[in-house]
Amino acid sequence: MSIRQNNSNILMGFLAFSVAFPIIVVFSAWLLPGTELWGHFSENLLPELVSSTLILLLGVGIGVSVLGTVLAYLVVMVEFPGRKWLEWALFLPFAIPAYVLAFVYLGVFDYSGYAQVWLRELTGISGFDIRSGHWAIILTFVLVFYPYVYMMARASFKRQKIQMIEAGKMLGASPFSVFWKISVPLARPAIAAGLLVTLMETLADFGVVSLFNYPTFTTAIYSAWGDFRSIEVAAQLASLLVLVAFLLIYFEKKARGKAKYYSSDVSNIKPYHANGLIGWLLFVFVFGVFMLSFAMPMLQIIIWSFEKFTQEWNPRYFDYLSSTGILTISATVLTVFVATLLALPSRRKSNSKVLQILIRFSTLGYALPGSVMAVGLLYGVQNISLISIYFGGSSINHILFGSVALLLFAYVSRFMAIAFNSTIASSEQIKPMFEQSARLLGASRFRLVKEVYLPMMTPGILAGALLVSVDVMKELPATYLLRPFGWDTLAIRVYELSAEGLYERAAIPALIMVFLGAVIMLLFNKLDRDNN
């Protein structure tokens, strides 16, 4: 038993190490000599970047937590008009890539956008620059990332024991204090998990911040690389982002404390019914969020697509579709498979401290800007080649560069956080009792995993698969650098057109992506329902 345990620990350690490989390469940039660039940056860029990054994180963090949690609570606990379809419709914004939402918002709400033109004509007020200041970009991030918190909080609310809420009600607690004192504390781990993913993604974002020309930490990373051609300083700066992510994870764990909330019951009874005016007010609020975050941008994208269809559509789109499909499916399967192995419950308890840290480390790729990670991966392969040459072998660069294998590896490394957080959340809900009784009954480890753990982890695995697949589909920088010849994806097409300022034409591949994303969402929703 113990030998086997050891072997499997080593295997898991190796797996986690491999996933963390590009991150380790990025960190190794500190071994290289620093440059005078640091002086220039810390004098002229960093003070502003650090403060604006913090403001952004704070604003987006508060925004997504409040919006995601309130929406999830409403659709799970309260019966109001339109609740049924809004419950799944609120997932949909996740299918829109953040940079697409950003260019639509700019096109509509910036000074020259028709919303502002109309407002100026109507009221005579002078126009304003929504790209200056913080609120517009914070709002954009909140509207595109709230589904992370919504998704996780909703799952958690669904598993809360209805009896506890009924007890609260009987003791005379108002709906608000039931929400604040019972439901939210119980859902805290889920909310924190959603928040963590949001903050990591905000940290790594480059598309939205460059459209708004908002200074964040990634600005410095790209400036080091693009302007001053110093890939070392870029990697050094990027590794600081990883450290921040590490801290965030630490705080999330701290905030969660030792609390474990075991429950596997799902109830579909709604404790509250909002009729009449209040019901309709709730509808207007939830529907408003849906309109702003999905329906309105979609309408704009559809209008643009119609205008430019004849100019943009060509048979190459079938290639874009098939590469997007193949990459998405294989990357999702691989990522979820590795995440599940790392998150199995029996593993958790027997894990050594080192392994636990290594596993955590393997999930940090999400906080790295995609292109930095991709280049880290290229340099990693180069190092292996150098070692191989040293021992008389040959370089493997030309085999691995531009191979599907390396690209898939990058996806696994980058999106491990998403799959892992989701699977570990469901694995933590498995009561230790199950393992004990299965063991007592003489079940082998394999049977334990297959017949007890996997079925119970399925919701988490599925949720992870869903999130990863949509993320892979939207992924741009790593795909752009690492893809093999001819493997252009829809995301690349969106980027190439929008980088030339051809936003209307970019609407067509964007529309297809959103459509695919929505199909994945609906599929997930159906699986989710069948599971309950």
Place this chain on the structure above:
Amino acid sequence: MEYKVNKKVSILSILVIAILSTSFSAAVLAATDDSLTVYSTRKEHLIKPLFDAFTKKTGIEVKYLTGNGGALIERIKLEGKRTKADMFMTVDAGNLWYAASQNLFQPVESEVLINNIPVHLRDPEGLWTGLSVRARTIIYSTDRVNPEELSTYQDLASNKWKGRLCLRTSKKVYTKSLVASLIHHDGQKATTEVVKGWVDNLAATPNAEDTHVMSAILAGQCDVGIVNTYYFGRLQAEKPNVALKLFWANQGSTGTHVNISGAGVTKYSSNKEGSIKLLEFLSSIEAQKIYVKLNKEYPASQKLKADNLIAQWGDFNQDKMNLSVAGKNQAEAVALMQREGYR
């Protein structure tokens, strides 16, 4: 138990083999024929028609991989002698200069190129060649600006433009090269003053795109800006009566700043002959016409006149500074802009 572990291992290895073999076969395929491979930061929709025309004429197939400049350069460097890239194609002289400084290119001697492309648009050592020209100049609102008010890039820093100027972000390479050319002509001190004045005059946060600069002027957020001519050309092709006009900057002094898109043959190209053939084709009148038609750029070839739409903007004096200077001065330009808070 043993058996089960084996099963798992075998499933895993099948997966790995499947993935690896796909990539192997891709690598092998890429190496066998006499086709050419181009790494390009120019986007697919702007290069494919050119390559198609080349293939039609010569029968040589062209494969291409588009990507971001910095990242593609790293990739070619790391691929080393076994790189698949025969040619690296990019926009902006600064990028070409940097690729050359990283030893990515080999010198090309070609009478055809020397005849077709004027000397200030080529690398002095023949490492890269400009293939299309874009002027970066002043654009103004015909409703609110009298062209007599306009003169130079430097003048946009003067007080009369306070709150009337829109600029593209300093992160964009075209801005960097423009400021690099100002440093070349006026020196660092004078250029610092100019950039400071620009920032003071801004009506809005610098825009991500030239197209945004033009819509901001149209909407009345500002009155003047600086853009690459082809963005205006595209807009004008869609809306012929748009209330914007180009103004040729610095005609009384250094000439209007021009930039290029261009390409060079990689040092470890496995098909140098074919690559030169492609480069020569791209400089030919036939290909230059495609460049102009596709993207409303100026031809780099001195043998071709601009097309109608572009011709109506009138003739202008180009800044004849050799464009490799823009590359050399770029880092200094960025540092200067960052010091002055030009985002």
